Amino acid sequence: MADDILNRFKEDQTGQKEIDTSKKLRVGIIGTGWIAEAHIINYMKMPDVEIVAGADLIPGKAEAFFKRFGLQDVKCFESHTDMLNSVELDAVSVCTYNATHAECTIDALNKGVNVLLEKPMCVTLEEAVEIIRAEKKSGKVLSIGFQPRFDPNMKKIKEIVESGVLGQVYYIQTGGGRRRGIPTPYGTSFIEKDKGAIGAVGDIGCYSLDMVLNAIGYPKPLTVTGYTSDFFGKRPDYYKNHPEYAEVFGVDDFAAAFVRLEGGIILDFRIAWAMNIDTPGDTIILGTKGGLRIPSTECWNGTVGGAMKIYHEVAGSQVETEIPIIESDIDLFEAKIRSFLDAIKEGTPAPVPSSQILYNQAIIDGIVKSAKAGREIEINIPEI
DSSP states (O other), X not given: OHHHHXXXXXXXXXXXXXXXXXXXXXXEEEOOSHHHHHXXXXXXXXXTEEEEEEEOSSTTHHHHHHHHTTXXXXXXXXOHHHHHHHSOOSEEEXXXXXXXXXXXXXXHHHTTOEEEEXXXXXXXXXXXXXXXXXXXXXXXXXXXXXXXXXXXXXXXXXXXXXXXXXXSEEEEEEEEEOSBOOOOTTOXXXXXXXXXXSOHXXXXXXXXXXXXXXXXXXXXXXXXXXXXXXXXXXXXXXXXXXXXXXXXOOSOSEEEEEEEETTXXXXXXXXXXXXXXXXXXXXXXXXXXXXXXXXXXXXXXSSOSSOEEEEEEXXXXXEEEEEOOOOOOOOHHHHHHHHHHHHHHHTOOOSSBHHHHHHHHHHHHHHHHHHHHTSOEEOOOOOO
8 A cells, every 4th residue: 555655656757648640650671680670679569650661782681571570561672772762751760780871861861751860870970960961951850879868867867967966067987898799699790891880989889978978968079089999809719609700800899088078078988899897987977066976887788887876065074975776667769769750740859869969970980080090189070
């Protein structure tokens, strides 16, 4: 009885609302690799969606993909442009190699189709700029696939910063990664230069950057000193069953950077697919009134690694305030898909806007270019 009464006061995290099914959105999927599985599973949950088309450049792959999920009537193509030119669509998910994110997204926007673009946004700053120009010209919704934003613990980080309890933020340490976790269970598409194009810095580094940049309002990056390495990826003995993978490894497996942001904020960043330590450290946000420690996770899983702590002063005493983990049954990927669909139907802004992720991509691009140049570089973002 007591539990029942207390449960009435718990915050409703579902945010569920009635879905209008009078008109179904016609959806296509570009790229039918493993990440597309999460997209199709969650689109199939939506009563206002009809999956009508798909494209994959590997012959027969799209047909096999949709049949595996019991969808026999989906029109399949080996070219995303053929799909866009042949089928009337309301929206597409772009789930291709990193190297083709920009091309597929721009082509879809130019055809007047709304786009949910998987992370990372693309490979270079120049590509990100061209994507946004196409978005603005089209007037369509473009949302970038950062599902951790829907986790209540991630939202709490932003709430803490915006509350003012930390004061003026001036330094951030963030990153993370895996002791051994180069993503090759599905083949070599992540690690080949002409497909993945960027490694850990783009694959999971974009998540770490978004966590802190979103919390502090996405200030513009100004300069970056970057470093990348590939010590593990190039080792044949790393891949027990596929030593030949070392020959095609063409991206980074570790990256680090020192980034200057607008507002006098310093960002100290490191990320790894493989390293000889369990974690490069917790995320720390330092402010003039307090500091926030966010425990790292063993691998990026969309939330935080434990209860967060605020270090601050009360009446002259140095104290610590623990922020309990918010238990949640929210399916983050489902929330990502649903928010995208709602933005299309309701004419609301993209849930994860490209204008923010532009800065995320600018930092990633800056890290790669600085590492290649061996020096600090300025980040110059053109007017769009």
